[in-house]
Amino acid sequence: MNPSTWIVNARPFGGxxxxxxxxxxxxxxxxxxxxxxxxxxxxxxDAALALLLPGLxxxxxxxxxxxxGMPWYxxxxxxxxxxxxxNERRWRAESGHDAAQxxxxxxxxxxxxxxxxxxxxxxxxxxxxxxHLEGVCETRAALADVLDMQIVAFPQSGVLKRPGTRELxxxxxxxxxxxxGALDPSSIDGxxxxxxxxxxxxxTKHGKPxxxxxxxxxxxxxxxxxxxxxxxxxxxxxxxxxxxHAFCLGALPDARxxxxxxxxxxxxxxxxxxxxxxxxxxxxREARAAGVTLFGxxxxxxxxWTPFGSPDMLExxxxxxxxxxxxxxxxxAAAFDCVSIDAARACGFADYGLAPGMRADLVLVDADxxxxxxxxxxxxxxxxxxxxxxxxxxxx
Numbered sequence: 001m002n003p004s005t006w007i008v009n010a011r012p013f014g015g016x017x018x019x020x021x022x023x024x025x026x027x028x029x030x031x032x033x034x035x036x037x038x039x040x041x042x043x044x045x046d047a048a049l050a051l052l053l054p055g056l057x058x059x060x061x062x063x064x065x066x067x068x069g070m071p072w073y074x075x076x077x078x079x080x081x082x083x084x085x086x087n088e089r090r091w092r093a094e095s096g097h098d099a100a101q102x103x104x105x106x107x108x109x110x111x112x113x114x115x116x117x118x119x120x121x122x123x124x125x126x127x128x129x130x131x132h133l134e135g136v137c138e139t140r141a142a143l144a145d146v147l148d149m150q151i152v153a154f155p156q157s158g159v160l161k162r163p164g165t166r167e168l169x170x171x172x173x174x175x176x177x178x179x180x181g182a183l184d185p186s187s188i189d190g191x192x193x194x195x196x197x198x199x200x201x202x203x204t205k206h207g208k209p210x211x212x213x214x215x216x217x218x219x220x221x222x223x224x225x226x227x228x229x230x231x232x233x234x235x236x237x238x239x240x241x242x243x244x245h246a247f248c249l250g251a252l253p254d255a256r257x258x259x260x261x262x263x264x265x266x267x268x269x270x271x272x273x274x275x276x277x278x279x280x281x282x283x284x285r286e287a288r289a290a291g292v293t294l295f296g297x298x299x300x301x302x303x304x305w306t307p308f309g310s311p312d313m314l315e316x317x318x319x320x321x322x323x324x325x326x327x328x329x330x331x332x333a334a335a336f337d338c339v340s341i342d343a344a345r346a347c348g349f350a351d352y353g354l355a356p357g358m359r360a361d362l363v364l365v366d367a368d369x370x371x372x373x374x375x376x377x378x379x380x381x382x383x384x385x386x387x388x389x390x391x392x393x394x395x396x
């Protein structure tokens with residue numbers, strides 16, 4: 001039998017002390033502390049009563065855009081969405097920004113902070129073609145044995161506005177992208193029905209799920225959401241669509257929002273929030289009460305859009321808790337779910353969790369409870385990704 005790794009005297013989710021045996025890439029036993037003796041040749045990691053968590057999940061980021069580990073980007077962009085889109089396209093072209101180098105630096109930072117599953121959106125652009133996708137695919141291949149990465153082919157300028165984008169998305173889905181992205185079919189593309197039809201035609205052709213950025217406010221966003229849900233039902237795409245941001249759900253009258261959430265739940269469409277402070281957000285408690293999965297992510301991290309963000313998903317859980325006024329310990333644990341089990345379920349990451357048979361993604365932190373871990377964001381004492389220990393100096 002192959003040697004195993006034991007993480008002993010750990011407290012899964014703050015419970016009773018337990019020992020976890022990992023063989024290869026899989027958790028194959030979790031037993032009360034001291035019940036079994038490691039075999040000769042096994043590796044033993046003493047958790048010393050640290051809190052044991054599953055690997056963290058980043059549900060929405062943009063690895064290809066980041067300046068992580070690079071010189072400070074001086075942001076002087078205008079206030080409109082289109083200002084930011086055009087500024088970023090110009091900056092990336094003029095600077096020769098390398099998506100492979102950038103994505104690798106940030107992906108490694110995520111790993112060292114305990115994130116072992118990650119969904120990243122990658123710009124598919126008529127200026128750059130598939131160059132950004134190719135760079136992030138390099139990073140995914142280099143880290144494939146430790147980081148489970150999904151790549152979203154994202155039309156940052158919309159699908160219809162720049163001729164040739166549809167063909168590039170088609171090529172991206174055939175050449176490494178796992179998910180099809182979309183962006184504001186009404187306000188960016190100007191023809192929501194046509195835009196959504198292109199999205200669903202491409203997604204169904206390649207058998208890929210959909211993740212749509214929806215920034216559109218209020219009634220306009222609700223109108224787009226209804227058009228999306230019509231197509232989810234018509235194409236049998238229940239459980240295969242995420243709507244990221246969904247600001248409109250935070251600004252609708254109660255009755256309209258409630259009816260829309262009920263329809264979202266029936267279609268099994270998940271919602272992604274970054275919990276921004278400056279715009280409305282989809283209601284967490286109301287969404288959960290309706291049966292809608294709401295999970296979390298950073299969006300951009302230190303790029304031409306924003307100086308903010310961090311590869312520490314416990315920090316993102318804290319920001320979610322602060323935005324939604326989650327103060328009780330059980331509510332803070334729900335914020336943790338947004339960057340763990342709920343994110344894994346919404347993105348379709350398999351074999352996730354602290355249980356025998358699951359992929360061996362484990363994080364130890366010095367905290368008594370999940371709530372304390374979210375509030376305090378302690379340093380990661382130990383990280384294991386797919387059965388491989390990840391040190392603070394980890395490089396690949």
